[in-house]
Amino acid sequence: MLDTRALLRLMAWLSPAFPIGGFAWSGGLERAVADGLVRKAPDLQAWLATLVRHGSLRNDAVLFAEAWRQAGDEGALKELAALGLALSGSSERFAETLSLGKAFVTAASAWPHPVLARLPEDLPFPVSVGAVAAGHGVPLSQALAAYLHAAFSQVVSAGIRLSVAGQAEGVAILAALEPLIEDVARAAGRSTLDDLGGAAIQAEIASLRHETQHSRLFRS
Known part of the structure; x- marks a missing residue:
């Protein structure tokens, strides 16, 4: 069970106010909007569902779970970090996950x-959050679900900000995707590194x- 202190830490780490600069990145969404792949709120919901079922967010979930399990093994964490960075499909994805991962560790040093x-x-990023969550005794299922929700x-x-959806539509998307987050978090909790892989080709091309x-608002 998630105790109160662990819950407070998880809320702080995955808050939009946590100083890691997540607001500066779109993970290729900006290009997808420019190319007409994502035009309205339903498209945005479908984009997220595809990423977490078949793309980068699914791999993030697998890496997160493995980092949580290997949090006590320095050698394993080093190898996992190298693997996670190597999975980046573009220079911007590499810069995004590396920047967020390093910034998270720096900010998390307050604990x-x-x-x-x-x-x-x-x-x-997923390796940094997964390992730190394990170190502080945050259960894998809750930590991973919270990580995916924050990514969404x-x-x-x-x-x-790209005018694809309004605020009310954005909240509705998050509500609609809750069951999917739960399912993916549960599956990733049983995963191994052999489960890494993806087929979200359009998302990789957009990145x-x-x-x-x-002309762009975001760094990725």
Whole structure:
């Protein structure tokens, strides 16, 4: 069970106010909007569902779960971090997950714990959060569900700023996707690194195309 202190820490780490700069990234959504792949709120919901079923967010969930399990093993965390960074399909995805991962560890040092010393200097975002959550005794199922919900919230926020959806529609998207978050978190909790992989080709292409986009709001 998630005790009160662990809950408070999880809420702080995954809050939009946590100083990791998540607001600056869209994960390729900006290019998808420019290319007409995402036009309205239902498209944004479908985009998120695809990412978490078949794309980068699914891999994030697998990496998160493995980092949670290996939080006490410095060597395993180093190898996992290298694998997670190597899975980045574009230079911007690499920069995004690396920037967020390093910033998260820096900010999380406000809660001192030996797990921080076991983490490599360069690591992807899901590995940093998964390991730190395990170190502080946050159960995997709750930590992973909260991580995915925060990732969805960030993409929805980007979609609102890109005028794909209004605020009420954004909240409705998050509500509608709750069962999917629960299902993916449960499956990822039983996953191994052999489950890594993806088929969200359009999302990967959008991320690559964003690198040459002339006018943009986001860094990815």
